[in-house]
Amino acid sequence: MKRLLFSLLILLCCTGIFAQRITNNAYTLLKPDRVFDGRQMHNGWWVLVKGNLIEAAGEPGSITAPASAKIVDLKGLTLLPGFIEGHSHLFLHPYNEVSWNDQVMTESRAERTARAVVHARETLMAGFTTVRDLGTEGAGYDDAGLKSAIKKGIIPGPRMLVATRAIVATGSYGPKSEVAELALIKGGEEADGLEGITHAVRSQIGHGADVIKLYADYGWGINGNAPTFTEEELKTAVEVAKSSGRTVAVHSGTTEGMRRSIMAGVTTIEHGDGGTPELFKLMKEKGIALCPTLSATEAIASYAGWKKGVDADPARVKQKHYIFTEALKAGVTICMGGDVGVFPHGDNSREMILMVDYGMKPLDVLRSSTSINAEVFGLKNLGSIKVGYLADIVVVSGDPVEDMKTVKQVKLVMKDGMIYKEL
Structure with missing residues (x-):
């Protein structure tokens, strides 16, 4: 010791x-x-x-x-150029170690920050000199503090664009309990309506957010994933965020959630599993980028028992192959971002390897990991x-x-x- x-x-x-x-x-x-x-x-x-x-x-x-x-x-x-991670969660660690729910509910803020310090160093040593960190998942505004500590040279780590708490519709996000009266820590900040959304966006900016992250859909529908925010709510978030010069990242895995996000004029769509040729064409026209997070999909499938190269691809992996192929066909701007935290920090480059495996040209993958991410995220003199x-x-x-x-x-x-x- x-x-x-x-x-x-x-x-x-x-x-x-x-x-x-x-x-x-x-x-x-x-x-x-x-x-x-x-x-x-x-x-x-x-x-x-x-x-x-x-x-x-x-x-x-x-x-x-x-x-x-x-x-x-x-x-x-x-x-x-130093690689730029497009979708990271430094305050999370792989779900096969501890489930997301238990990380949020049973790990202290001190422990989660200590882990984030280690994750930051592992990320930098892997060649990723910048990360867009899309939410602390229950750890408040601690990413803004982590960013500051790195900037001051107190600890080694990448440059950070932080989203702080991220914004979710009331009742949609976890953790949840069957005891309705039990008040639990939430993985995001709940907000509703145009006034509520405006306040949440401005509050997060005031607490250090460089990018605004919203969940356009989530697994709260009667039959699974369903939209959360209305198109007008999303438009309001985009208007307020962009008036301050900030970008907007939207988690979306449904077709309707993606449609609303595209019409709202967001900067990036994360995951994009509900993508269709028509939606990708619209994304191309509006200059909205896709961050496909291939690695997270495969990691979660492996935690459920899937053995890549041995077992048949599960439906979620097949869908990811489909949407990635269609996005490439449509000429959508692709950001490199794996949703690291779902899988180990320091292994960020597995996303780059999968992008090639899924059909993207190696030179284009390198561009996505450097100059394109810098351009989409508004990073000056980087990439x-x-x-x-x-x-x-x-x-x-x-x-x-x-x-x-x-x-x-x-x-x-x-x-x-x-x-x-x-x-």
Whole structure:
């Protein structure tokens, strides 16, 4: 125990030291075999970092590094922008360890925050330098505090876009009890009507929300999943959120829930299991992106006993294959986001691998994981290897265009010009 505490102390102290170092104008020259700039792969490129910014990127002959520059030889490796996780829950851990209900009801806020600190570090070490965290699921506004601690250099972790409590219709969300009079912690903030929705959105913004998350449907219908908010309620949420410059993410797994969300003009639809060719065409026309969360679907099926590659695909997995294929056909913008927390943090890249397995081109998956997520989420100076952009960089073995599994072989992680993991 003493050794563990000592190691943690050293880790935190080192993090603080690194955070101070990025304030100077030190140079680092990274020399990989190839560079993915957020759009295209370039063989033979180098990248020069000055302080926390990208100073130059391109052919070696175009880059002039000072004699004082730290040289990092990355022979045989690929350099990319730091990956951006599009759908994360740092305050959750896999449901086969502890069910969602029990995490919300029986794990203290202190325990959940302690877990989130560990999850943040695991995420960063996996090459994900930014996450969009879509709800604390009963842990209040603690994600805003976690974001602040990371930003101050108190703990290592990715940049965070936080949704705080998320917004649900009264009576729709869990946890629930057969004892109607029992007051339980809820996994989201309940709100109803145009006035109630307006208040909830503004309150969450006031408590630190960067993105507004709503549940357009949930499993509260007589026959399962059913819509929750009306189209007008969703439109109100979008209007209030977007007037402050914030994006809106909507959980939706039904056709009607998706239709209402699309008509309301949300930014992204999460899951999208009720998608149809007609709805995906409409999403394309309105510029609404899909975050398909393939990994969560497969993880939940595996917790129910499904053995991938051995058993026949269950209906929910077949449906995910269908909607993903139809979204690609329609040209819908695809965000990379796995709903990590349902499965282990640090294994975020399994979503990238599944996106290829489900039919997306590897180069498009890399774009979704970097520049496209940055664009959809409104992240400035991130997601690309460009002069003047923040030096968020990941280096992996081999060439992910040839084999996406190489994204699991992370050799170097830099965030804001600071190296957290290196050869």
